[in-house]
Amino acid sequence: xxxxxxxxxxxxxxxxxxxxxxxxxxxxxxxxxxxxxxxxxxxxxxxxxxxxxxxxxxxxxxxxxxxxxxxxxxxxxxxxxxxxxxxxxxxxxxxxxxxxxxxxxxxxxxxxxxxxxxxxxxxxxxxxxxxxxxxxxxxxxxxxxxxxxxxxxxxxxxxxxxxxxxxxxxxxxxxxxxxxxxxxxxxxxxxxxxxxxxxxxxxxxxxxxxxxxxxxxxxxxxxxxxxxxxxxxxxxxxxxxxxxxxxxxxxxxxxxxxxxxxxxxxxxxxxxxxxxxxxxxxxxxxxxxxxxxxxxxxxxxxxxxxxxxxxxxxxxxxxxxxxxxxxxxxxxxxxxxxxxxxxxxxxxxxxxxxxxxxxxxxxxxxxxxxxxxxxxxxxxxxxxxxxxxxxxxxxxxxxxxxxxxxxxxxxxxxxxxxxxxxxxxxxxxxxxxxxxxxxxxxxxxxxxxxxxxxxxxxxxxxxxxxxxxxxxxxxxxxxxxxxxxxxxxxxxxxxxxxxxxxxxxxxxxxxxxxxxxxx
Amino acid sequence: xxxxxxxxxxxxxxxxxxxxxxxxxxxxxxxxxxxxxxxxxxxxxxxxxxxxxxxxxxxxxxxxxxxxxxxxxxxxxxxxxxxxxxxxxxxxxxxxxxxxxxxxxxxxxxxxxxxxxxxxxxxxxxxxxxxxxxxxxxxxxxxxxxxxxxxxxxxxxxxxxxxxxxxxxxxxxxxxxxxxxxxxxxxxxxxxxxxxxxxxxxxxxxxxxxxxxxxxxxxxxxxxxxxxxxxxxxxxxxxxxxxxxxxxxxxxxxxxxxxxxxxxxxxxxxxxxxxxxxxxxxxxxxxxxxxxxxxxxxxxxxxxxxxxxxxxxxxxxxxxxxxxxxxxxxxxxxxxxxxxxxxxxxxxxxxxxxxxxxxxxxxxxxxxxxxxxxxxxxxxxxxxxxxx
Numbered sequence: 078x079x080x081x082x083x084x085x086x087x088x089x090x091x092x093x094x095x096x097x098x099x100x101x102x103x104x105x106x107x108x109x110x111x112x113x114x115x116x117x118x119x120x121x122x123x124x125x126x127x128x129x130x131x132x133x134x135x136x137x138x139x140x141x142x143x144x145x146x147x148x149x150x151x152x153x154x155x156x157x158x159x160x161x162x163x164x165x166x167x168x169x170x171x172x173x174x175x176x177x178x179x180x181x182x183x184x185x186x187x188x189x190x191x192x193x194x195x196x197x198x199x200x201x202x203x204x205x206x207x208x209x210x211x212x213x214x215x216x217x218x219x220x221x222x223x224x225x226x227x228x229x230x231x232x233x234x235x236x237x238x239x240x241x242x243x244x245x246x247x248x249x250x251x252x253x254x255x256x257x258x259x260x261x262x263x264x265x266x267x268x269x270x271x272x273x274x275x276x277x278x279x280x281x282x283x284x285x286x287x288x289x290x291x292x293x294x295x296x297x298x299x300x301x302x303x304x305x306x307x308x309x310x311x312x313x314x315x316x317x318x319x320x321x322x323x324x325x326x327x328x329x330x331x332x333x334x335x336x337x338x339x340x341x342x343x344x345x346x347x348x349x350x351x352x353x354x355x356x357x358x359x360x361x362x363x364x365x366x367x368x369x370x371x372x373x374x375x376x377x378x379x380x381x382x383x384x385x386x387x388x389x390x391x392x393x394x395x396x397x398x399x400x401x402x403x404x405x406x407x408x409x410x411x412x413x414x415x416x417x418x419x420x421x422x423x424x425x426x427x428x429x430x431x432x433x434x435x436x437x438x439x440x441x442x443x444x445x446x447x448x449x450x451x452x453x454x455x456x457x458x459x460x461x462x463x464x465x466x467x468x469x470x471x472x473x474x475x476x477x478x479x480x481x482x483x484x485x486x487x488x489x490x491x492x493x494x495x496x497x498x499x500x501x502x503x504x505x506x507x508x509x510x511x512x513x514x515x516x517x518x519x520x521x522x523x524x525x526x527x528x529x530x531x532x533x534x535x536x537x538x539x540x541x542x543x544x545x546x547x548x549x550x551x552x553x554x555x556x557x558x559x560x561x562x563x564x565x566x567x568x569x570x571x572x573x574x575x576x577x578x579x580x581x582x583x584x585x586x587x588x589x590x591x592x593x594x595x596x
Numbered sequence: 597x598x599x600x601x602x603x604x605x606x607x608x609x610x611x612x613x614x615x616x617x618x619x620x621x622x623x624x625x626x627x628x629x630x631x632x633x634x635x636x637x638x639x640x641x642x643x644x645x646x647x648x649x650x651x652x653x654x655x656x657x658x659x660x661x662x663x664x665x666x667x668x669x670x671x672x673x674x675x676x677x678x679x680x681x682x683x684x685x686x687x688x689x690x691x692x693x694x695x696x697x698x699x700x701x702x703x704x705x706x707x708x709x710x711x712x713x714x715x716x717x718x719x720x721x722x723x724x725x726x727x728x729x730x731x732x733x734x735x736x737x738x739x740x741x742x743x744x745x746x747x748x749x750x751x752x753x754x755x756x757x758x759x760x761x762x763x764x765x766x767x768x769x770x771x772x773x774x775x776x777x778x779x780x781x782x783x784x785x786x787x788x789x790x791x792x793x794x795x796x797x798x799x800x801x802x803x804x805x806x807x808x809x810x811x812x813x814x815x816x817x818x819x820x821x822x823x824x825x826x827x828x829x830x831x832x833x834x835x836x837x838x839x840x841x842x843x844x845x846x847x848x849x850x851x852x853x854x855x856x857x858x859x860x861x862x863x864x865x866x867x868x869x870x871x872x873x874x875x876x877x878x879x880x881x882x883x884x885x886x887x888x889x890x891x892x893x894x895x896x897x898x899x900x901x902x903x904x905x906x907x908x909x910x911x912x913x914x915x916x917x918x919x920x921x922x923x924x925x926x927x928x929x930x931x932x933x934x935x936x937x938x939x940x941x942x943x944x945x946x947x948x949x950x951x952x953x954x955x956x957x958x959x960x961x962x963x964x965x966x967x968x969x970x971x972x973x974x975x976x977x978x979x980x981x982x983x984x
Contacts, residue, residue, distance in 0.1 A: 400844065403840055403843040403844050404840075404844060406840050406843075407837060407840035407841070407844065410833060410836040410837045410840055411837050413833045413836070414830065414833035414834055414836075414837055417826065417829045417830040417832075417833045418830050418833075420826050420829070420830075421823070421826035421827055421829070421830045424819070424822045424823040424826045425823060427819050427822070427823075428816070428819045428820060428822075428823050431812070431815050431816045431819045432816070433812055433945075434945070434949045436949075437949050437952055437953070440952070440953075440956060441952075444956065564981055567981065568978055568981050568982060571974050571977050571978045571981075572974075572978060574970070574974055575970075575971055575974040575975060575978065578967045578968075578970045578971045578974065579967075579971060581963065581967040581970075582964055582967040582968060582971070585960045585963040585964045585967065586960075586964055588960050589957065589960040589961065589964070592953060592956035592957045592959075592960050593953075593957055595949060595952065595953035595956070596949075596953075
């Protein structure tokens with residue numbers, strides 16, 4: 078096992094990590110039509126990391142099938158708040174896998190994915206009924222939406238309130254449809270609560286969107302331009318995705334804090350959320366991972382799986398960062414193209430005016446109009462590039478950070494167990510010495526300590542096994558989710574490109590007769 | 597340096613050759629057919645193979661080729677401009693110098709950044725750059741070809757002695773070129789450049805036709821210059837977008853989004869070829885037309901001066917005959933220029949309209965074709981992903 082690979086901290090030190098995120102946070106995405114329409118399904122597959130290790134794809138799929146089974150066991154049990162997830166030991170999981178083999182294949186053949194899908198339609202204020210565009214089967218039957226951003230108050234104390242609407246048939250909720258109003262810090266507060274409770278178990282907690290002082294200040298100050306609107310829309314969409322990921326998670330959904338977040342009318346104001354900016358979050362993760370990587374670790378061979386997966390995660394994160402930078406560049410270049418096309422269109426119009434041949438003059442004016450339309454197309458495409466691709470990548474870069482956090486949590490647990498074992502060993506040595514030196518009262522204390530530490534060792538070992546199971550399960554669920562997410566978003570992106578090209582054809586086909594009419 | 601050679605797979609038909617060019621109605625006359633079938637690029641220098649097929653007895657052979665450099669074309673152009681007899685003609689604009697700056701710079705940057713990208717990405721970028729290089733190359737061949745074809749289809753210019761030398765002389769022209777420079781110098785050119793607008797706009801026009809032409813050309817010239825610059829900027833942006841797609845697809849190596857790059861890139865380079873080239877060509881052509889106006893304006897000024905001189909001579913009763921002769925000469929020259937100028941400008945107008953029509957149609961058709969290709973590709977991708 079390549080223990081040495083783990084000795085290297087994640088390639089990007091804390092400071093460097095801040096760049097893509099802080100740059101995103103402070104970004105004034107200029108133009109912006111609110112065109113984020115269509116379904117946002119965190120559902121799909123086909124994204125595969127750089128397959129340097131050839132065996133991975135096969136692994137992923139075989140694991141995926143079994144994980145489907147595991148998931149179904151949990152979801153279909155329709156638990157009423159009692160979630161025995163943490164109590165599963167390795168063997169229970171195996172038996173569950175075997176028994177669920179058949180349902181998984183039939184479920185798969187229906188073309189649906191097992192993990193709950195959350196669908197969403199347009200950002201415009203809509204009734205919950207319109208949010209029901211489901212493409213896939215729901216095991217959870219749970220949908221959330223974040224809509225209707227509204228500015229509350231004025232000046233520097235102002236804030237944006239968002240409507241959080243839920244539609245569900247799960248019995249643990251009081252109603253089937255309901256909505257509440259939440260502000261950004263509420264979302265952060267939720268994250269903090271979940272983090273405190275679940276991250277020690279090895280759960281992958283979806284990270285919230287980042288804070289942005291610049292963006293929000295503009296909004297507060299009342300700058301009523303497209304960059305503010307853009308910022309608000311971007312945040313709204315990010316909050317929605319965040320919430321969808323939370324409720325998508327079988328364990329997190331059971332958490333009373335989540336329920337409270339969705340249901341309760343007035344939520345106590347979350348405090349201490351100033352520490353959770355995106356940069357801060359990453360710093361936290363990286364500090365942890367630095368500490369962990371400094372340990373010289375050699376776990377048993379059965380741990381190869383974790384080691385490989387962590388490596389995958391790290392390399393994937395690198396890829397995504399790179400990709401994100403390029404997509405960013407694409408967005409900027411397309412915006413440039415927009416501007417240049419608009420200027421060109423005007424220039425063509427002027428030329429058309431100058432032209433003394435009537436038919437040619439008209440054709441040139443028409444050409445100017447076509448180019449104007451092109452500009453609109455480019456603008457919309459830039460928004461697509463951003464909202465569909467760039468945000469997807471940004472989300473997953475953060476998620477991968479959270480995944481790394483999980484792995485590191487597991488390592489810490491292991492370390493704690495090892496340390497307990499060595500402490501126990503020392504205690505036993507002390508006992509042996511005392512036996513030999515024949516000091517009965519000290520001996521009694523030593524025996525008590527040994528018992529205590531034996532208990533701790535057993536406890537910590539069990540903890541470690543438990544967290545290993547959880548992390549493994551979480552990871553597989555995550556991979557599946559990620560695949561779906563990427564596939565669906567990429568399909569969406571391609572569809573937006575397709576639409577753009579269709580309109581492209583229409584515009585030029587309308588122009589052609591004008592050109593032919595020149596005489 | 598890279599050696600790039602272009603040879604069409606088979607000899608181009610006349611239709612295809614015409615389709616390649618910005619201008620129309622060229623190379624139609626079988627008595628003198630010129631084309632550039634092939635060119636070689638070595639470092640900075642491009643060597644064109646100029647091929648002539650003729651039935652005219654003024655040439656030594658009916659079918660022959662010579663190698664020529666860009667500087668030879670400039671020499672020919674300048675020689676024509678400086679020929680007094682052609683003052684009343686629109687001399688086709690000189691082809692612009694081959695400019696490989698952009699792809700070369702990009703190639704250099706690519707080489708520097710090779711370490712930071714995957715092999716696949718590097719290969720793709722390299723391919724794109726080679727395509728860009730090729731596009732620039734094709735473009736420069738085209739403009740040089742069109743220049744010669746404009747000459748060969750002009751009733752007067754096609755008979756020019758220098759033109760014939762250019763086509764036929766099988767030795768290196770650079771010796772001749774050096775001699776020519778000494779004879780004519782570049783002072784004429786400078787004069788033209790600086791005095792141009794002032795003289796044309798200042799002169800009192802006696803002829804309605806020319807008055808209108810002047811107004812039109814001055815205005816149109818500045819507009820088309822502007823349009824050309826904007827079009828270039830726009831297509832450059834488009835190229836940037838295409839490059840980004842290459843990087844994206846290289847990183848998403850398992851998906852088939854990479855096909856987009858070829859298409860987006862090609863759209864950019866085709867747009868470049870059609871629209872920008874059209875505008876650039878006519879920007880130059882209009883400059884040539886303006887040059888004609890300038891020459892005529894100068895002739896008019898000369899004529900008016902000669903009138904004044906004649907009046908002075910009559911007053912002083914000195915050198916009257918001389919003055920009268922001079923005045924007659926000026927008048928003749930002016931009339932000749934006016935007559936030929938009118939002809940040239942009218943046919944220029946017609947040519948321009950036809951060329952715009954052809955190019956705008958082709959451009960629209962290309963846009964449609966590419967968009968439809970894109971759509972097919974995208975649909976394929978989408979179906980593939982959905983079916984998984």
